[in-house]
Amino acid sequence: MLPTAAAALAVCVAVCVAVCVAVAVGAALPAAPPLRHRLARAALRRAAGWQRRRLELRGTEVRRSQERRLRRLLLPAEAAAGSDAFRESHPVKPSGAEGAPGGQGAPVPLLGPWALLRSCWAADPPLQGALLYLDALCTAFPQALALRGTALFCWAPGGPRAPAGWPLPTLYCTPAAAGAVPSRAAALQVQLLFALRERGLRALEAGLASELYDALAALRAGWPGLAEDLALGRLSPQLELPEGARRRLQGLLAPDAARAAELRAECARGFEGIVRRLWPQLQVVVVGTAHGGEQLYSDALRQADCKGLPFYCPFYRAAGALLGVNLWPEEPSARFLLCPDWAFCEFLPCPAEGQTATATALLGELWEGREYALVLTARPGEYRRRAGEVLRVAGFHKQCPMVEPVRRESQTLSVRGESIPEERFLQSLRRAVGLWPGARLVDYVCAESTLLGASSGACAPHYQVFVELRGLRDLSEGQRYKLDHCLQEDFPVYKSFRFKGSIGPLRLHLVAAGAFARLREAVGSPLPMPRVLRERRLLSAIQNAVVS
Structure with missing residues (x-):
């Protein structure tokens, strides 16, 4: 049954009253953050319930909802004509640059009672999406909205970016300034240090799967230093931080010898399942983007550091626009409505x-x-x-x-129009790695030889592939050929061009450990990992790490 206007108004008023009470109590009782958090959480969940009912209603009248949305985007003269006339008068344009990944798309908005009230009748995707996320997360994992119960891992050098639960800032134990420092590696290490201070975490949230992957790689590589920093309550002098940011962040730290001892004990046992051992109350890992170029990191986290924990990818974004939401956090594969x-x-x-x-x-x-x-x-x-x-x-x-x-x-390999998509190339690469005894794929990127210019030589156009492996220090020519052979078996068009000589043999390069973390830093913005490099500077960065 459709909600009546009176019911809608009653819900709006109730939500606003609750938020106003939360704000008033927060002003009157600055020393009572748990009470402020509970009041704000209750108000937001009430608003989320309204948004869920609104979404269910719109789902029964999709064509009408889409027409309404289009009218709001068009000039008045065009809006009256409808979607059919719109499609006839505007040709489809090619795609532009990749937009921001899920969870990283916009600065943190200001939120107040009026914003919540307006959201009850106006389409405001960032707020609606965040409310639906908070509701779905709390329904599936009842303790996930605990005060300071979420650690955030994201790098946003241009300034703070909105985490998934931005309407409830008391959810996070991570200072916003920690993610805004110029160095990606330093930002993730600072965020890791603040996460380690909180033993009672209920959720880990990352804008990209690669950001959590690199933060936990920093834990594996530098846990003795992190334990010392925890014990002393300091930021490591080796971290590249602006002086102002260092001073602000240092003021939030205090010595914690007991937690440092626990960190040393758990890391000394090894790193499989380390996340659940360090944070025993953890319920879920929230990742803004875990598909496409980020799938490799998501798979690695599930199999090792985060073993046994559910992964929840709440939003679907494309070209910088929020388009869909995942309302089913407990399902193993993400589906976006x-x-x-x-x-x-x-x-x-x-x-x-x-x-x-x-x-x-x-x-x-x-x-x-x-x-x-x-x-x-x-x-x-x-x-x-x-x-x-x-x-x-x-x-x-x-x-x-x-x-x-x-x-x-944009991540399709094609030097002669053969079109090998990134997900199918990865399948062929994994099959080839399986033929190399003892080898395990850690990371990879590709490039088309045309990006090399004159330095590619006089040979036919070909693929350049860069891989990081565990279990192998070198590759024989026979092993290198296996990847080209797998591609020929999986892609008949590629095989035909190889047979005719119009595509040359694939060139496979082994790179040093840590090369891909430095490549992600060189990308310079929080975007999903590119699997086909299109910039000469990025190709040069990975070429400098080749060891075989």
Whole structure:
């Protein structure tokens, strides 16, 4: 049954009263953060309940919701014509640069009673998404919204970025300034130190899976120094920090010899399952982006450091726009419900080989199991732009599709039009590594030889592949050829070009340990790991680490 206007108004008023009480109590009782936290959490969960009901309603009228969203994005003269006329008058544009990853897309907004009240009738995707996240997280993991119970790992050199639960800042034990320092490695190490101080953590949250992966790699490599820093209540003198940031962060630390001793004891036992041993009350790992180029890190964390913990990826973003939310935290594979109020979405069917798709489908016209390239109208003036992502429809919740990201179009290898997508290249690479006795894949990137320019030589265009391995210090020519052979078996078009000599042999390079962490620092912004390098400076950075 549809909620009445009176019921909607009553909920809005109740939410605002609760928030106002929380703010008033916070002002009157500055020494009672637990009370402030409980009041704010209760108010936000009430608002989240309203947003959930609103989403369920919009899910029964997808076409109407999409038309409303489009009208808000268009000029008045265009809005009256409807979506069919809009699609006829605006051609689909190619994708631009990759947008910000999930959980890293925007500065932390200000939140007050008016913002919550307005969200009850106006589409405000960042706030709606955050409220739905807090509600889903608390429903699945009841202790996850504890005061200072979440440690945040994210690097945002341009200033603080909104974590998943930004409307409830008392959720986090991590100072915002820790993620804004210029050095990525220093930011993650400082955040790790603040996380280690809190034994009672209930959740670890990272903007990218690679950020948590690198923070835990710093723990493995430098735990004796971290234990000393905990015991002394200091920031390591070796950390590259601006003096002002160091002074502010240092003021938040205090010596903790007992926790330092616990850290030494647990790390001395080894690192498999170390996360659950260091934080015994931990319930969940929240990762803003864990698919695409980040999947390798997510898999590694699940199998080793974070073994036994559920992973929850709450949001789906593309081209910098928030598009969907994952309402099922306990499910092992992430499915994102595309919210009809958040952007006007079109879908270009991925054609069979030799065919070309020209007409787009709308949100309510998709087929389960099929793959589509996403076309977005998410901001005024930016009409019908390809988002550079391919999605698979995994099912439906009412009329809204639930999707799984499949690949990034910009990460396709192609020197002769053969088009090898990143997820299928990784499958071939893993199969080849399985043929090298004792080897385990740690990380990889690729480049097309054209990026090398004249330094690629006079040979035919080819792939350059850089890998970090465990268990092997060198590769024979026979082992190197196995990857090229696997690609030929998996991609007949590639095999045909190799046979004709129009694509040259793949060049495989082994790089030193830690090379990919330095590459992620060189990228310079918190974006998902690129698997096909398109910038000469990034290619040079990984070439400098080649050992074989």
